[in-house]
Each structure stands twice: as C-alpha cells, then as structure tokens.
Amino acid sequence: MIKNILVAIDFSKCSINALEHAINIGNKAAANIVMVWVNRPDYSKDIFIDLSANIVDEVENRFKALIEKYAKIFKHKLNYKIKTGKIYSEIVDEAEKSNASIIITGTHGSSGFEKFWLGSNAYKIVMSTTLPVITIPASSQIAVNLSKIVLPIDSTPETRQKIIFTGIIAGLFKAKVFVLAVNSSKSESVIGRVRKYANQVIEYFKEEDIEFDLTTVDAENVTQASIQYATKIEANLISIMTEQEKSTANILLGPYASQMINTSPIPVLCIHPKILSETISHKKSL
The missing domain is CATH 3.40.50.620 (HUPs)
Known part of the structure; x- marks a missing residue:
C-alpha cells in the first residue's frame, strides 16, 4: 500500500511532469503527496534571478499556486516542504521523516537545463535511499491509465x-x-x-x-x-x-x-x- 508520496520539485517542466505522475498514482492509491524544494543559497539565486529577492517567499508562492492548480483533480493532501542543504541528502531525509512509501523525481529540465538541479541529483537520490524511486524523463507523457x-x-x-x-x-x-x-x-x-x-x-x-x-x-x-x-x-x-x-x-x-x-x-x-x-x-x- 502506498500512503505517502514525496516529489522532488525544482520548478522545471520536468519536475512538474513528475508531480503530475505522482498525482496520477496518488489518486489511485488514495495517498498524500509532499512536494520538496531544496534551497542552495549560492545557487538558487540563478533560478529566480528575475523574481523577488526573497527566494523562499517566491518558492512558497509557487507551491501555493501548484496546490491551487491541482486541487480539482487531486482529492488528497498536497503539501510542501522547503529544505536547505545538499539536494539528494535533503530529499532522502525528508522522505524518511514524511514516512514516504515512494519518491518520484524528474531526471532533468526540458529547458534551462543548467539552471535546474534534478538532472545531477536523480541518480544520487536513487542510490541514497532504500525507498522505491520513480524517475520521470522530461519527454514522458502522463498516462492516465498506466497499462x-x-x-x-x-x-x-x-x-x-x-x-x-x-x-x-x-x-x-x-x-x-x-x-x-x-x-x-x-x-x-x-x-x-x-x-x-x-x-x-x-x-x-x-x-x-x-x-x-x-x-x-x-x-x-x-x-x-x-x-x-x-x-x-x-x-x-x-x-x-x-x-x-x-x-x-x-x-x-x-x-x-x-x-x-x-x-x-x-x-x-x-x-x-x-x-x-x-x-x-x-x-x-x-
């Protein structure tokens, strides 16, 4: 039984694709989802350079927008966590704290690849946890019926x-x-x-x-x-x-x-x- 799903989010198109895959599984399993973004203070500024100076506030706004966007199609709990530190380490740590049954992560961003962190961390996440992990390539389409x-x-x-x-x-x-x-x-x-x-x-x-x-x-x-x-x-x-x-x-x-x-x-x-x-x-x- 899958009760809790953790999704790694860096706001690239690939990570949003991963979230939609998680919602698909979550709806079938009646599972809750926690989205996790990890702040690297010296690096995250590059992603949000055109946004507000307060990165954490901007990230919270983006998470709230995602929750509102998917509220109509996902009927279970959709929350988020903001962490600071090494990407893969914080993702794995939060998965344990959240009692996640599975981690879902994108493999890279479909645009601005060098600015997003999923590509360099997906494999590290897989190898650093004992939980099952589903990796989602950017090109993967959402299959409503995983057949x-x-x-x-x-x-x-x-x-x-x-x-x-x-x-x-x-x-x-x-x-x-x-x-x-x-x-x-x-x-x-x-x-x-x-x-x-x-x-x-x-x-x-x-x-x-x-x-x-x-x-x-x-x-x-x-x-x-x-x-x-x-x-x-x-x-x-x-x-x-x-x-x-x-x-x-x-x-x-x-x-x-x-x-x-x-x-x-x-x-x-x-x-x-x-x-x-x-x-x-x-x-x-x-």
Missing part, C-alpha cells in the same frame, strides 16, 4: 526482488506486466537461471491475479534490451533493481541504474535490494 509495465529479469537472485512493489503498482492500475527474460550470456547455466527466475516471477503474478506476458531475448546489455522492448510495446513504466548483472557493457557504460535513468524515454521504477524484507512485511499487512 503496461516492463519487468526485466536477468541471472542475479536480486532480480526477483522488484516483483512485489511492481505488483502493487500493477494492481492499482490493473496494468499488465511484461516480463522480459534477458539472456546476456550463452552459458547454458546462466540461461537456465534466467528461465528459472522468470518462471518464479510469473507464478507469483498468477497467484496475485496480475495479468502478464513473458518474452525472452538474447542481449548483452540489459538496459538497451529493456528500453528497446518497452518502446516497442509502448510501455508506461520499466521496473528495475538498482544493480543487476555485471557485464562488459556495464563496465564501459557505467552502473545499470545510471544507464537506465539517463537514457530511458520511459519512466523507471528503481528498487533497492535492501527494501526486500520491508516490502515483504508490508505486503503481508495489506
């Missing part, structure tokens, strides 16, 4: 940990989960392990009465294979662990989650391995 979720499966045991929270999201929207078994090796033992994990995942979805589809592909890079498949089927969300298989592609291109967050044109749900026990306990309480 298709891609769930890549590789050969690591942790790859299965994302199924519980993914199932919660799928249940809220009655979405279909497209399980993508990715064979990044020709080793029979690795292929067999991927097949085994994929079968365990679909058995779980059968038990939870979640609609699913299973596709198997051979690909060296899980990120590229996932994005290509998600784009092909016009998915609304890709669900990943923050780390997956180690491969030559990952060594060259960087960490898996970083690749996905930086290159996916589709929202990405990032699950940290450490939340497994908490999520299982939470699932049992539903």
